[in-house]
Amino acid sequence: MKMGLRELTMVLILWGSCCLFAGGNGELVLHFYKKSCPSAEMLVKEEMKRKMLSDISSAAAILRLDFHDCQVDGCDGSILLGNSNGIITETLSDKNFGIRKVDIINEIKGSLEKICPETVSCADFIQLAARDAVYLSGGPYIEVLTGRRDAVSGKKERADNQLPTYDISVSEFIEVFLQKNISLEDGVALMGSHTLGVSHCRNFQNTLWPIKDDTLSLAFSGMLEMICSNPTLSDISFAQNDATTLYFDNQYFIDIQSGRGLLKIDSEIATDPRTQPYVTAFGQNTQHFFDRFSSGFLKLSNYKVLVGGKGEIRRDCRFINS
Template sequence: MGLRVVVLVLIMNCFFAFGDCTGGLELGFYTRSCPNAEMVVKMKMNTSMMSDPTTAPAILRLAFHDCQVDGCDGSILLGNSNGLTTETISHKNFGIHKLEVINEIKSSLETMCPETVSCADIIQMAAREAVSLTGGPYMEVLTGRRDTVSTSTKRADCQLPTANISVDKFIKIFKKKNISLEDGVAVMGSHSLGISHCRNFEGRLWPLPDPKMSPPLGRKLQLICKNQTLSDVAFAQNDATIFSFDNQYFIDILSGRGLLRIDSEIARDPRTQQYVYNFGQDTQKFFDRFSSGFLKLSEYKVLVGEKGEIRRDCRFRNS
């Protein structure tokens, strides 16, 4: 009986100290230290999205790319200073933008609660709002992350997936992060928002369009991307509803209307095809599995406790 009591006490201590014992992250981490933090993030994101609807896909991509390089630690926001080489100049981070939205949120929170809310947390909370405010699920993001003091273009080059990633590599990436294959396919549903530049899929267009691509789409994309000098500028919609977070992406890729290689392959690979079909048929199932995958990814290799720092400005280390 004595041992059981001790174990119960330890569990209860863990619960009250760290929410659900998820590595130091907890729900409502800023409830006392900065009670309006999450509301500020929501309001700022709503304002930015109303003036520029491209904010949502940009911030969602920013969150994923931050987590892919050494974990969700705000490294992607650090600029070229103090001998650092920023991740954003990596060729795999082409098109990353809207960092200023995170900086504006941080500035507001610094006025309210100095050196309290981390940039790493702001990114994940802002991504949650990007999904929710465009019609997707509202996800209970755990907070308590701290910011890294390092960043590296080389590490971004090595750790970020390529635009033509295969299903095999896709599976390895999510397995490494303890994300199930079903949840990983759901996370690909983030392509429901936004666009892709020609440079990321033009290899599927010439000399002839990829036979796995719908012929009408192939011809359309050849017209859009025919000027090779504009491949960094020209783009196409990821799916038919680029400003709504919905399951249209899965419906489209099942019909051969996926832009990227991975879009086409997950719709045909026997390991992933059934999940794509299920999500195309059932929006709620997609939302549930996306939430699961997103939250697991957002908790990947976070800095907590005394590790890292709480940056005063997301672009620079404190010292």
């Protein structure tokens, strides 16, 4: 059977990620739970379907939860830990403002524990849930590698120090991804996750006051000024990330080229000569965006994972086992 160009591209992306991140001990592989919990991936997908039917915004929330977990000491499920055993939850960090739907992960874990006790890590099914959130919203299907184990510690201070700020510069943005062996093109593609969800005024009002970002269109900046006119409501007032906020598509890249960049970094990657060519290319070709997003997602999801005898498989994602 001949392999089409798209299929060949995805095979090469997956092969590259396996070679970069899966060690000689079979650390991360496709379908790690095929024998130990064969229904695990299907259960996660069905749970995500159910959650998205009841609240379509769940997709954006789970994808953001996933990215924020991976940014802090790697993809280890530490963001799910609550306050116990001297742990101060990462979700209390100001940089994790707006993190929600953690309960979805806890509920999925509860379902998994009933059929496969102490088998599937919280770190793994955050990745699976995020993959399904993207796919069920119209995005690409990403063959996520599994075999991660869970962190036994988490600290708010780590999130404070390691998560990017809402007003990150392009140079800082480039450095964040290069540190994780993610190319600039793939890093820009990962910014396309902003195609889902909303942002609160507190995170983008610096583009309006005290000096308005002159790359914003007059109509768009006027709308944002109306939404964010009451500073006491900046934590609850919000705007859509792009014009198709419920669908995973390339509209984000189209919008930011027409003066509709919500966050400072959105506007800047559309004009900075280092990133602008990728923004243009993704805005013109949805499949190209999907391919590079898949590549970046795999690399980020396999960043600094715990494998083998490291960490543990938590029985409850909110607490370490002992």
